[in-house]
Amino acid sequence: MQQTSILTIDSLHKTYGDVAVLKDITLTMEPGEFLVLVGPSGCGKSTLLSCISGLTEITSGAIGIAGKDRTHDEPADRDIAMVFQSYALFPNMSVARNIGFGLEVRKVAEAEKKQKVAEVAELLKIAQLLERKPAELSGGQRQRVAMGRALVRDPKLFLFDEPLSNLDAKLRVTMRTEIKRIHQTTGASIVYVTHDQIEAMTLASRIVVMKDGVIQQIGTPQEIYNTPVNAFVADFMGAPSMNLMTAQVARDGDRIRIEIPAADGVPVELFDYGTPPERLPDGHGNVLVGLRPEAMRDAAQMNGALNNRHIQTASCLLDVVEPAGADTYAVINLGGKEAVARLSADADVQAGERTEIAFDLSKISYFDMDSGVRL
Template identity: 65%
Template sequence: MTNNLQKKERTAVSSNPILAVENLSKSYGDLRILKDVSVAIEAGDFLVLVGPSGCGKSTLLGCIGGLTEVTSGNIQIDGQDVTHTDPAKRDIAMVFQSYALFPNMSVGDNIGFGLEVRKVPKAERDKKISQVAELLKIEPLLDRAPAQLSGGQRQRVAMGRALVRDPKLFLFDEPLSNLDAKLRVTMRTEIKRLHQRLNASIIYVTHDQIEAMTLATKIVVMKDGVIQQVGTPREIYDTPANIFVADFMGSPAMNILVADVTMDGLMARIEIAREDGQEPLILYDPNPGEGIASRPAGALKIGLRPEALTDLGSRSVNAEQQFDCLLDVVEPAGSDTFAVIRLGGTEVTARMHGDVDVNSGDTVPICFDLSKISYFDPKSGERL
């Protein structure tokens, strides 16, 4: 840890990744938890592992940290093979959801415990504890016991214990899951700020896709021990690799509809069935891409984010592609109003302006923005 911790400059990205995981597998008997996982990050990246419970993200973090023995594959940290190296020799620091603070030690002693174990001289130890406490704004808490702290304060202390070591890699295992919703948002901002100040290399596990989108420079979406997609938050959101990613990332989730897609000149003609004998919706995508233009006509699954279905006055939309739609359910949410509509044999969500005056049962014009439409193979679910 440098003396000017708060002013640590962002360094240039190294040609060698700070972390490289290659063909990693983990099995317990016949049960395969991780299946040939490969991922790498550069120094200064904030990588978030996200996915539903049981997808293998915490197991992967445990393998990186040395807490879980790998079955096969390779792990390198800063170019060094650490696949079977003891956790204490990997130059990493972990932050757990349980905080794992020593109840019989003060906050200052908790933060400096790792340094004391490494026999760092007391004067240097105290200096580093002071620097971290200033960074995390917990200077007044250094003499308190963990039992006297709030959940957010305890989490700051747990982060301080990791930061004081200045490791090559930080591992966060769902650190905010025990906090209430408002405090989670506050701590999310604090973690983001720390990353920006320190240029730290971070691996962060969460099942909360909002945390993933707001914190990450790179996201790994996992399912059943397999990586589904790796990309920036924008790439994951705008161009999901398959229907699972489209459905998992985003709140509300991407709307997935069955549609008949045919080419009409250079445009894709998209026909979506409606209920109660209503005429189908006919939409036109002026830029369908070569993958769609070269396919034979037929049924596909299309994906539209809720903000692509909206009221005419709320956003910059193409007024030519609007249709009267029956609102099944209306959910006011402050700055936005969400409305459930039935199209293509399924429920879809429209994101409307928060001030729009609509109610369940109303029939209102809904505008369709196809500028970021996604097309998926109806059988495999993969992006076309």
């Protein structure tokens, strides 16, 4: 028996006047999924969440939640709960009343309400705060109360709108773990908006990358990371982001010859033995080649791996060297871009010197120069 999808969005459009904010959004989400909407500010991710919540009315298309058409339903009727960026706690009410507000509105019996609030408070470790007012809580505690308010009603779908963006860096990591723990213990279906791609990578079971109101790619974190569908996704996801270098590419027998011009005039020449991408231009042509920093290591540390034919070395001039604790990042001027290589922490390198860099070509991506589309 096929499970009913928890959320289906079918060619959703949203325009404000002449401005199209969301263009032809279609996606499906299964129960228990943790779907993260991510993209730069202005990409439409928050508007999309708002459309799902019903706080924003859509221009055309359809939204279904747990098998029911909810396109024109009020937020309260959609069987969803939302955690707001500002937490949106009711300042005049105690924590207990905040959490139990939805039950209060639905006229749930006092005893049952009390018990449910207590259970949720227990789960979120805020049982001792129930009598306090929001103003007396820390940022992290407010965040927990906001989640409690969402959890207590046990809705079909949870919406999170950049819930961690108001917390300091350290607390953000703690709460991220907390959200993940709650997802795992409750099995809740969550749509989560963030502009922080690390949050997206760590939390999501699937990621929706958006730009300019258009979905760029939907996939698991691994798919998004390893096979980005275009240069934008490659650049946006991952920190530091994928190096996108302009290169001359040509078929050379069963391999592909890649020549990346360097600032000091000595081009880097590499050979890709992998399956050639379908749409690679036949003759010589400029394409964008993408390699993540961890696919560009210092050859001195590679030892045996150098026997692998996918791993090739080339001498590169290091522009800048940035030690960052566990790793040392080196900036190399390649293909007109500042490419970043991830060297080991104890790499003995100096800016302005040449060093042997090992390129892992099994991780290479090719993109069209103009459109940025994956080849």
